[in-house]
Amino acid sequence: MKRSPRDAGKVAPEGGGAPQPQAEAPQPAGKAHVLITGGAGFIGSHLCARFLREGYKVTAIDNFLTGGRRNLRELLTHLDFALIPGDITQPITVLSRVDLVLHFASPASPRDYLMHPIHTMKVDSFGGFYTLGLARAQHARYVLASTSEVYGDPLEHPQREEYWGNVNPVGPRSVYDEVKRFGEALTTAYHRVHGIDTRIARIFNTYGPRMRRHDGRAVPAFIDAALTGRPIEVYGGGTQTRSFCYVDDLIEGIFRLATWPDLAGQVVNLGHDEEFSILELARLVKEFAGSQSPIVERPLPQDDPRRRRPDLTRARKLLGYELRVPLAEGLKRTIAWFAEHAEDQDRAASADERVTHAARV
Numbered sequence: 567m568k569r570s571p572r573d574a575g576k577v578a579p580e581g582g583g584a585p586q587p588q589a590e591a592p593q594p595a596g597k598a599h600v601l602i603t604g605g606a607g608f609i610g611s612h613l614c615a616r617f618l619r620e621g622y623k624v625t626a627i628d629n630f631l632t633g634g635r636r637n638l639r640e641l642l643t644h645l646d647f648a649l650i651p652g653d654i655t656q657p658i659t660v661l662s663r664v665d666l667v668l669h670f671a672s673p674a675s676p677r678d679y680l681m682h683p684i685h686t687m688k689v690d691s692f693g694g695f696y697t698l699g700l701a702r703a704q705h706a707r708y709v710l711a712s713t714s715e716v717y718g719d720p721l722e723h724p725q726r727e728e729y730w731g732n733v734n735p736v737g738p739r740s741v742y743d744e745v746k747r748f749g750e751a752l753t754t755a756y757h758r759v760h761g762i763d764t765r766i767a768r769i770f771n772t773y774g775p776r777m778r779r780h781d782g783r784a785v786p787a788f789i790d791a792a793l794t795g796r797p798i799e800v801y802g803g804g805t806q807t808r809s810f811c812y813v814d815d816l817i818e819g820i821f822r823l824a825t826w827p828d829l830a831g832q833v834v835n836l837g838h839d840e841e842f843s844i845l846e847l848a849r850l851v852k853e854f855a856g857s858q859s860p861i862v863e864r865p866l867p868q869d870d871p872r873r874r875r876p877d878l879t880r881a882r883k884l885l886g887y888e889l890r891v892p893l894a895e896g897l898k899r900t901i902a903w904f905a906e907h908a909e910d911q912d913r914a915a916s917a918d919e920r921v922t923h924a925a926r927v
């Protein structure tokens with residue numbers, strides 16, 4: 567990654583307030599340092615591993631609301647890795663030099679953000695100010711994890727980055743959709759006003775190892791039901807379509823977006839562009855898991871988008887983005903991982919209960 571000049575020493579991001587844990591770690595000369603908020607989550611933990619493999623020094627900040635240390639188990643002893651327990655909705659202080667900030671903290675599954683609606687709104691608003699303030703003070707590059715949800719229930723198909731979306735601002739999903747839109751606006755303002763090198767990834771449905779089986783998203787829910795013999799529940803007949811991206815393909819796209827030069831101010835869709843109905847997904851999971859689970863219908867939740875598929879032209883053009891893992895292969899890998907980590911998942915589920923309780927009181 568291209569280096570940028572920086573101010574050494576203590577950084578006090580904008581916003582004031584109580585001091586937070588300090589991300590301070592020895593700085594081996596010559597290694598670029600990436601700070602990953604939400605680093606203990608599903609995507610964040612894969613990003614931590616990828617940046618370490620590429621020779622970066624990595625600091626993850628996470629409050630473990632929907633992620634966990636277990637996702638970083640193999641990285642914790644790595645000399646270039648630090649995990650800082652901390653809440654990004656509070657001011658953060660980073661004493662060491664930072665070259666790249668990846669803001670990936672946020673509950674991401676509908677179940678999680680509906681359980682934590684106000685916290686979700688803080689993560690990309692207050693958390694956006696703090697992380698952008700940090701990037702500004704450090705002259706660091708900044709990448710925001712945005713989402714296909716900024717398109718809402720889209721009236722254009724497939725969704726291009728130029729499409730402004732169709733979002734219900736007071737619907738149940740608005741806490742997530744609207745704060746991500748706010749996060750994009752804020753990130754763009756810091757780019758325009760302060761000249762920060764920002765990049766925005768609009769991430770579409772991504773799945774793979776380290777998702778939590780009870781997070782409510784379709785892939786883990788179907789796999790869990792298939793592996794435990796419970797009914798696989800599809801909403802509204804399962805005719806609504808989605809595209810499903812295996813996590814390795816997404817991580818490659820994010821890595822390129824974050825590290826390639828001359829992309830300042832870019833907004834890029836990342837995900838998979840092959841469309842499947844939810845019913846097809848359920849059938850594939852059932853088949854690959856060798857399951858006898860029945861597939862049953864449940865009522866469609868409010869504001870659930872009928873169709874969702876990215877136009878990936880920009881990602882292909884700017885990033886040479888390629889999709890290497892077809893759905894069948896990705897599902898087989900994910901099912902194998904879930905089968906192998908059943909016990910971990912049980913422990914995670916009980917830890918989730920404790921964290922959820924703590925976050926609510």
Ligand code: NAD
Pocket residue numbers: 603604605606607608609610627628629630631632633634652653654655669670671672673674675678689693711712713714768769770771772773
């Ligand atoms: P996740 O829930 O697995 O990970 C989010 C992480 O953020 C968790 O480790 C959680 O503990 C942490 N976190 C939450 N609030 C925090 C706070 N206040 N301070 C510090 N850490 C906090 O979700 P994910 O699927 O890995 O999503 C990561 C990012 O990607 C999110 O911003 C999400 O909106 C975005 N995204 C994901 C998908 C997807 O399909 N997985 C799709 C679109 C966008």
